[in-house]
Amino acid sequence: MEPGSLPFGEYVTNDKFVFQRIEDYWRRHAETLKNFNEFWDGVASELEWFEKWKNLLDDSNPPFYKWFVGGKINLSYLALDLNVKKGRGNKVALIWEGEPVDGNGMPLEVMRYTYGELLREVNKAAYVLKRLGVGKGDRISIYLPMIPETIIFMLAAWRIGAITSVVFSGFSAEALADRINDAGAKLLITADGFWRRGKIVPLKETADKAVERARSVEKVVVVKRIGLNNVPMREGRDYWLHDLLREVPSDVFVEPERLESEHPSFILYTSGTTGKPKGIVHDTGGWAVHVYATMKWVFDIREHDVYWCTADVGWVTGHSYVVLGPMLVGATQVVYEGAPDYPQPDRWWSIIERYKVSVFYTSPTAIRMFMKFGEDWPRRHDLSSLRIIHSVGEPINPEAWRWTYRVLGNEKVVLGSTWWMTETGGIMISHTPGFFLVPMKPGTNGPPLPGIEADIVDAKGESVPPGVKGYLVIKRPWPGMLHGIWGDPERYKATYWARFPGYFYAGDFAVKDQDGFIWVLGRADEVLKVAGHRLGTYEIESALVGHPAVAEAAVVGVPDPIKAETPVAFVVLKQGFKAGPELREELRRHVRNAIGPIAEPSTVFFVSKVPKTRSGKIMRRLLRSIALNAPLGDVSTLEDETSVDEARKLFEELK
Ligand code: WT7
Secondary structure (H helix, E strand, O other): OOOOOOOOOOOOOOOOOOOOHHHHHHHHHHHHHHHHHHHHHHHOOOOOOOOOOEEEEOOOOOOOEEEEEEEEEEEHHHHHHHHHHHHHHEEEEEEEEOOOOOOOOOOOOOEEEEOOOOOOOOHHHHHHHHHHOOOOOOEEEEOOOOHHHHHHHHHHHHHHEEEEEEEEOOOOOOOOOHHHHOOOOOEEEEEOOOEEOOOOEEEHHHHHHHHHHHOOOOOEEOOOOOOOOOOOOOOOOEHHHHHHHHHHOOOOOOOOOOOOOOOOOOEEEEEEOOOOOEEEEEOOHHHHHHHHHHHHHHHOOOOOOOEEEEEOOOOOHHHHHHHOOOOOOOOOEEEEEOOOOOOOOOOOHHHHHHOOOOEEOOOHHHHHHHHOOOOOHHHHHOOOOOEEEEEEOOOOOOHHHHHHHHHHEEEEEEEOOOOHHHHHOOOOOOOOOOOOOOOOOOOOEEOOOOOEEEEEEEOOOOOOOOOOOEEEEEEEOOOOOOOEEEOOOHHHHHHHHHHHOOOOOEEEEEEEEOOOOEEEEEEEEOOOEEOOOEHHEEEEHHHHOOOOOEEEEEEEEEEEEEEEEEEEEEEEOOOOOOOOOHHHHHHHHHHHOOOOOOHOOOOEEEEEOOOOOOOOOOOOOHHHHHHOOOOOOOOOOOOOOOOOHHHHHHHHOOO
16 A cells, blocks of 8 residues: 555444444543543552552653553453452353364364463462462563463463463474573473474474573473473473472462552564664553453453454464453453364364354455465355454555455444554554444545544654654654563664654554545565564574674565565575575574574575675665565665675576
């Protein structure tokens, strides 16, 4: 979607929902900003606090904002104890489905946990954590797949005030070790393995390699997911969870800690323009309020909904909208372990049909993959239970929106694209069927949520008119906002608050349409979104330079029909190394091992120079054009034009 062509797309409505006038939304929205404190005070008061806050927002030391200062709260209590108290003890909280299937494609493992059962499991896990010496403020790293224990341990940690650092199970040993070391985690929780596309991924093996380099880890807890026989367990360091659980009294109750609103609940590492991934820190009270509000406004959760968010808990979407969100509103949710197309491309549709999923949260990449498989697969299933579908992670192209609306939604759903990021803690820009719903448009993110002041500005920080592309900023603090970068307050200021003083800089390009709807266009920095996953080009370049053959590397993202973007590498070899298909494969494998499969470059070009500006910046736009064999554009700032010709020549040869 390119700006400059107002109006943007047609309005879409249907008769299953009440769609309101856009002007009326803006009036309501303006009220929430005008009465900002009263508004958020009202939202926060819907949660149960052990002690009410004294100061809603302390903005005396920007950008170190503090929300609900003096308030005492506990996420595990809100997610579990409170639901049991409210009579949902026998309501199913979690329907978990493992990947393996029988000959008819039916799941071999399904587990259901009621709120009452989950509360028991979380108490046991909290007891185990305490027995292992974990207490308030301690960091624990969680390197687990999509199994119930992942959710149980996160809630258990938050129950006792421990800080979780979840590392996506697709990340490498090196990536895990870096994250453990940065967070200074004393405990690692992992599993023997998990199922992915019919194969066992031996997770403990990778975890062991990481722990060799992770100085802070004293103990490792291992969940027996698969039942692998020959898992090496180190005496005195490694413990099977089932052994630890045998020591726990069956009626154990661990008192939920009365945590300050400001107490960190989790650290989650995410990529930026330079340096290693940063540990984004989120608090307890503010995050809870934001997630709770958006569960209501954006997903409109009702008592009988069955909610399914397909994100992995290794990402922020899994934190906010799998582990915490659904439980804050007492919903029943589905969690699925495996690949979306295993054993066939209709696995997801079969899940929606069997559990009657009504609220569905997924990603544009997944949708584009299913479009490729064809509509026959979803057509084989009754998807009429769906009433709300949202996507997240990257812009949704209008074609993918239309396909989803028609094929999955039967033109009777609300379908939106919720914009937010790891740093925001919760959804910021979205359609809000549970608050005040305005007409949809294929591809837009919609208006900013109530109480959220988002805008698009030019390089000087001035608001731009509709139709003009600019930078997305948030002009006021919001409850779910990050509370810094773990151990690096200066980087926090520099990354988010220095570019446009007083505003939070998201790092995205965006444009407003004539109705004020926001359309996020993509990253404005050197961050890639590969299948919705955030990767820094710098990270991949460092991994490449870590290979003995590589002198210099430059990585750019090139468009991909399914994943939106894939990394492509340009590599200068050290003397004595020979370019060729074998080395290319080796370098791709090297990145895979250094970061994880998601970072693997789709190709590697060998060049004798990396084109740079006179000030030494890699000319990524130019490399992208070369990779795409597109016109080169302005090369006047180029240090050495021969490198362009050479790169292009090589590209031609390598094609
Ligand atoms: C970046 C943040 C928020 C959970 C998953 C991603 C892009 C996210 C959208 C959307 C267009 C989107 C932005 C953002 N993004 N959602 N609906 N439309 N772009 O979290 O890994 O921190 O990535 O994802 O570029 O900056 P993340």
